[in-house]
Each structure stands twice: as structure tokens, then as C-alpha cells.
């Protein structure tokens with residue numbers, strides 16, 4: 502369960518509101534977040550794992566305040582970035598998975614064993630000892646997911662996880678995310694992918710302007726995108 506309680510974000514110089522005060526709870530297993538470039542989608546995701554702290558209000562994840570219990574929140578919440586190279590820090594995939602498992606304080610031999618299991622589960626074993634720079638964008642994206650999921654976070658945040666992928670890898674990553682038992686909150690510009698969620702938020706100018714079913718949310722987003730003053734459509738829950 503993720504709870505925003507009057508949570509708002511100001512820019513670092515305090516001159517812009519990046520996210521207006523937001524109060525809502527997310528308990529669904531799949532939640533998508535859509536909206537124009539720069540509308541605040543990543544900002545909202547970053548609030549959930551404490552990468553960003555709210556300027557006012559608070560965010561609670563699994564009952565823990567991201568400000569007061571940042572470490573515990575980050576242990577429960579995995580984050581996959583759009584660009585996998587921004588989070589793959591070791592020369593090879595195997596080392597990256599092993600590094601991720603270090604946070605679980607396992608002995609080295611067990612880490613190596615577990616890393617092998619994870620790489621096998623994600624179909625990456627044959628690539629595990631190659632330089633990450635020799636992998637394709639899709640292979641890197643799946644590896645980044647494996648690295649994050651190796652420690653079995655209870656919630657996964659994925660920021661445009663399919664943006665860099667071709668059709669085949671897009672299908673692979675979407676199927677992988679669909680099969681996870683974790684709660685997954687993802688941002689995307691792919692409206693078909695957004696529809697695979699149970700609930701969709703539409704963000705516009707730093708405000709969650711619509712919260713409802715994916716189909717209604719997509720209709721709302723289309724209306725916003727085509728008419729300068731287009732309003733939300735459908736039966737979803739409008740937020741002030």
C-alpha cells in the first residue's frame with residue numbers, strides 16, 4: 502500500500518511546483534501513470550521510494566514514512582529507471598546481481614549461487630559474464646529488472662521501462678512485469694501498456710487530474726492532449 506498524504510514537491514529553487522498536493526492511496530497490484538513530457542510522472546514515482554522527499558505532506562509505503570524510514574522504504578521498494586545504464590554499475594550482469602544481493606548480507610558463496618538462479622530465471626545466464634556495454638538495449642533493460650528483483654522488493658516502481666525496447670523486447674518486459682506477484686507502479690507513454698494496469702493516474706502540469714480505469718484515463722489523456730483546455734472524460738474519480 503502506497504499513501505500520498507497531502508504530498509507536494511517544489512523545485513530545488515522553490516520557484517516551481519513540480520507536484521501539487523496529492524492525497525490518495527494505491528493498493529492495486531498494477532497501477533499505471535500517464536501524462537505529457539514533464540508533467541510530473543517521474544517525480545511522483547521518486548516520491549514513493551524516497552528518492553525525492555515531499556516539500557509538504559508525507560508519503561507512506563507499507564506503513565512507513567519515506568522521510569523517517571528512508572532506508573527501510575528503499576529495501577522494500579525497487580526502482581527501475583528508463584535508461585538501464587544509469588543503474589547497471591558493474592562491468593558484467595553477474596556482478597551487478599551479486600552487488601544487489603549484498604544488501605541482503607548473504608555470504609559470498611550464497612550470493613554467487615543466488616545470482617546464478619536469478620540470471621537463469623530471467624533467461625540471462627548466457628549473457629551474465631559479458632560486458633554490459635556489449636548487451637543490446639533490451640537485454641540491458643531485462644538485466645536491470647533482474648538486478649532490482651533479485652532482492653525481492655515488495656513493490657516495484659518502473660519509469661518508462663519499455664521506452665527503449667523494440668517490439669519483441671517490449672513484449673518480453675511487459676509479460677515479465679505482468680507475471681510479478683509484487684505491486685507494480687509504472688509510467689509509460691505507451692497507452693496499450695498503460696491499459697494493462699488495474700488503475701491509471703493521469704498527470705497534467707504536476708496535478709493528478711484523473712484517477713480511474715485505464716480506458717477512461719486514456720480517453721482523458723487524449724482529450725487533454727488534443728484540446729488545449731480539454732477536460733477529463735469518463736467515469737473516473739476527478740481530483741481537485
Ligand SMILES: Nc1ncnc2c1ncn2[C@@H]1O[C@H](COP(=O)(O)OP(=O)(O)OP(=O)(O)O)[C@@H](O)[C@H]1O
Pocket residue numbers: 512513514519536537538539540541542543544545
Ligand atoms: N530537481 C528539479 N528541479 C527543478 N525542476 C525539476 C527537478 N526535477 C524535475 N524537474 C522538472 O519537473 C517537471 C516534471 O519532471 P518529471 O521528470 O517528473 O516529468 P515526467 O512526467 O516524468 O516527464 P517525461 O515524460 O519527459 O519523462 C519537469 O519540468 C522537470 O524539468
